[in-house]
Every structure is written in C-alpha cells, then in structure tokens.
Amino acid sequence: MINDIEVIKTKSSKINEVDFDNLKFGSVFSDHMLVCDYKNGKWQAPKVMPYQGITLDPSAKIFHYGQSVFEGMKAYKDAEDNVWLFRPLDNCKRLNISSKRLAIPELPEDYFMEGLKALLEVDKDWIPKKDGSSLYIRPFVFASGEGFHASPADEYKFLICTAPSGSYFSGExxxxxxxxxxxxxxxxxxxxxxxxxxxxxxxxxxxxxxxxxxxxxxxxxxxxxxxxxxxxxxxxxxxxxxxxxxxxxxxxxxxxxxxxxxxxxxxxxxxxxxxxxxxxxxxxxxxxxxxxxxxxxxxxxxxxxxxxxxxxxxxxxxxxxxxxxxxxxxxxxxxxxxxxxxxxxxxxxxx
CATH class of the missing domain: 3.20.10.10 (D-amino Acid Aminotransferase, subunit A, domain 2)
Incomplete structure (x- = not known):
C-alpha cells in the first residue's frame, strides 16, 4: 500500500478563464495531474503536481516502438456536490490487461485508485454540474526509457490528466x-x-x-x-x-x-x-x-x-x-x- 500522496498545488489556477457552458470535449485541461514513474524495477511514489509539459529524450521508446496504453473515465457531481465515478476498478483492471499485452509493468491497484482520489480532491471544482457535462479522466502509461534497440523499455510513466467536457457527440x-x-x-x-x-x-x-x-x-x-x-x-x-x-x-x-x-x-x-x-x-x-x-x-x-x-x-x-x-x-x-x-x-x- 502507498502512504499519503504528495500534492504540489498550482500557484495560479486557470479555472476562472474557462467557459463551463461551452466546453469542447477534451480541449480544456484542469490545474493538476498525477504522475508516477517506473524505474529500477518498481513503481515509485505517485504525486499530484500542476499540469505541465513533459520533457523526454528523443530516444525515448514511446517514439519508436509505441509502448503506450490508456483508459477513459468520467467523474460526475450530483445536486448535492457529491463526486461519483462509474466502475473505476474496471478501468484499473483493463489498464493492466492492456499493459501486460504490451510488456508494460502492471500498476498496483492502490496507486491507481488512491492517486485518482488525490487528484480529484484537489481539482474537484473542475467537475462541471451542467447536464451532459462531466470531468473526463485520462489515465495513461507510456515508455519513457531510452534506447534505439527494439525491446521493452526499462522506465515508464503513468499519468492521469483530466478535462472538463460537454457532450462528446451531438446528433446522429x-x-x-x-x-x-x-x-x-x-x-x-x-x-x-x-x-x-x-x-x-x-x-x-x-x-x-x-x-x-x-x-x-x-x-x-x-x-x-x-x-x-x-x-x-x-x-x-x-x-x-x-x-x-x-x-x-x-x-x-x-x-x-x-x-x-x-x-x-x-x-x-x-x-x-x-x-x-x-x-x-x-x-x-x-x-x-x-x-x-x-x-x-x-x-x-x-x-x-x-x-x-x-x-x-x-x-x-x-x-x-x-x-x-x-x-x-x-x-x-x-x-x-x-x-x-x-x-x-x-x-x-x-x-
């Protein structure tokens, strides 16, 4: 089991710049993200940090051999501002099924769930309440280890990023x-x-x-x-x-x-x-x-x-x-x- 997850909060929130009545799917991103690295044969402690870019070496294997898997989830708020997820353990299980097939190390369930909870707690104000809207959640894992040789990487990154979104499709x-x-x-x-x-x-x-x-x-x-x-x-x-x-x-x-x-x-x-x-x-x-x-x-x-x-x-x-x-x-x-x-x-x- 993991201990308390470190949370580094942003110094300047972007939330007041967002028009929550006109949200395009997956184009506006919340203030924070969860990051967890795999190195030296094990997953390190996950932490929540401000949403930011990622720096990778040009030889990072994600660019060359495509070791990358992801999930899609949503968080919802009800009329009393309670926050709900829908079958999140199924997403965690499927992420690991996908990872195993691509020779990516499987992620402990508590890293996934506790990390997700910590992220949503700090960014709960980003969860919209308008009918048809939700906070879209994107957990993903990719190969960050370096080298041109065709083999599984020795280092990986697991991230969860979120995006307040309106309806994905309109019409038939x-x-x-x-x-x-x-x-x-x-x-x-x-x-x-x-x-x-x-x-x-x-x-x-x-x-x-x-x-x-x-x-x-x-x-x-x-x-x-x-x-x-x-x-x-x-x-x-x-x-x-x-x-x-x-x-x-x-x-x-x-x-x-x-x-x-x-x-x-x-x-x-x-x-x-x-x-x-x-x-x-x-x-x-x-x-x-x-x-x-x-x-x-x-x-x-x-x-x-x-x-x-x-x-x-x-x-x-x-x-x-x-x-x-x-x-x-x-x-x-x-x-x-x-x-x-x-x-x-x-x-x-x-x-």
Missing amino acids: VKVLIEEKYSRSANGGVGFAKAGGNYAGQFYPTQLAKEKGYQQVIWTDDNTHEYIEEAGAMNIFVRINDTLITGPTSDRILDGITRKSIIELAKAEGINVDVRKLRVDEVVEAAKNGSLKEMFGAGTAAVISPIAGFGYKGEDYDLPKMDDTYANFLKKRITDIQTNKAEDPFGWRYKL
Whole structure:
C-alpha cells in the first residue's frame, strides 16, 4: 500500500478563464495531474503536481516502438456536490490487461485508485454540474526509457490528466461499413486500449469522411463478413426487438459501457443476443424493415445513435423512432452515473 500522496498545488489556477457552458470535449485541461514513474524495477511514489509539459529524450521508446496504453473515465457531481465515478476498478483492471499485452509493468491497484482520489480532491471544482457535462479522466502509461534497440523499455510513466467536457457527440452519425481495412487481427492487440490501435483507424476513417460518412464500422480482418466495432466504440444493432452485439475477442475491446448496456438491458427485459453478426444480416434487415436501431457505445459518448450506413455503394437509412433503446438505455446509465437514480448494480463509486 502507498502512504499519503504528495500534492504540489498550482500557484495560479486557470479555472476562472474557462467557459463551463461551452466546453469542447477534451480541449480544456484542469490545474493538476498525477504522475508516477517506473524505474529500477518498481513503481515509485505517485504525486499530484500542476499540469505541465513533459520533457523526454528523443530516444525515448514511446517514439519508436509505441509502448503506450490508456483508459477513459468520467467523474460526475450530483445536486448535492457529491463526486461519483462509474466502475473505476474496471478501468484499473483493463489498464493492466492492456499493459501486460504490451510488456508494460502492471500498476498496483492502490496507486491507481488512491492517486485518482488525490487528484480529484484537489481539482474537484473542475467537475462541471451542467447536464451532459462531466470531468473526463485520462489515465495513461507510456515508455519513457531510452534506447534505439527494439525491446521493452526499462522506465515508464503513468499519468492521469483530466478535462472538463460537454457532450462528446451531438446528433446522429452516418457510417460506412469497411470492406478493405481492418482495425485489428486475431492474436493482436485489438482488445487492449493501445494508442497504436487508434492511430491505425485514422486513415480509413478519413477516407470514409471524404465519401460523406462520419465514421467507420469495422469488420473482421479475415473475410470482412462480420460487424465488430463502430469507430472507437463497441456497436449494438437492434433487429426487431432483439439487441445484438458481438462477443469480445482478441479484436474487440471489452468495453465498460458495453458491459453495462448488456446487463442493464437484460434487467429491463430487453432481449440481448451476444453473438457474431454478419454484415449481410444487417443489410437484409435494413431492406425488410426489421432493422430498428444501430448505435455505438463508449465512455465519452455513452451511446451514439447511427442514422444510416453505407455498404458496397448503397446507402441504408434507419427508421426515425421515438421510443428507441438507445435513448432509454443512455438515460438509465447517465441517471445512475449522476446519482439521479438508484444503482442496483453497484456500479457507482462515491469519492
């Protein structure tokens, strides 16, 4: 266990310069950050310090071999100014699963949780209360050890930075089902939140945007016959009254929002089917009218509805509905996250 975490407070807060009514996602950063170094074979004492730049040697291995993993979380304030997290231990566990796959030393749970608590305590005034807003939390680990030789680094940095943010997405998106490029492959690192996974998505997404779409639906690496993820999010498809999502694998991230939607939907009596879903099945459902909804699920947006999709040169629009699973499930989850509803699942974590 770690002892008390050293806190070095900023001499000049930036909080009065921030327009909390007009927050873009992840573009304004709070006063402080948590920093913890791995050296001499062990993690050193974490400390909270003013948000600032990082100096690295040009030979730092993060620049050359990409050892970098991250998480995404949020902190919320309720009407009484209580601060809440949502399933934070799952984020800690997944960070270590990702780290292990990239040969990064795993972080002790108390370093993660106690460090996060210390950071949020000093920056609690940065947590917005406006509906749809939250304090986005970005824990990440990267290789700071030096050398051009292709091997794991001997030193790493773990940081947590935070950003008060408004809603991640507004409105519905139109997506293109990918037929050529792959997000990940069997035996690879698709299940990890590795920075390189996202770098590899940018180019195919750029091509889709040039065709008039906002995002890509990723398909399997071998045949491109099965739907797997939506951009940087897990994907759900509603055919008639059944909600379908693919099983986790080497290629699909074990999303915390995904797990929550599955559990919540089942508790609400919605039929959930976790199975491989063929692209042809989705196209046929769109043609015969049984395709009711598609939506992405992830920490930043919670749920992002999909208005239509393109595949093999044809576009398919989804029906306009008032009573969508997407809206219902998003409200149920966000009400739990912000302490507006009971939490029968034990997901909410009070600081």
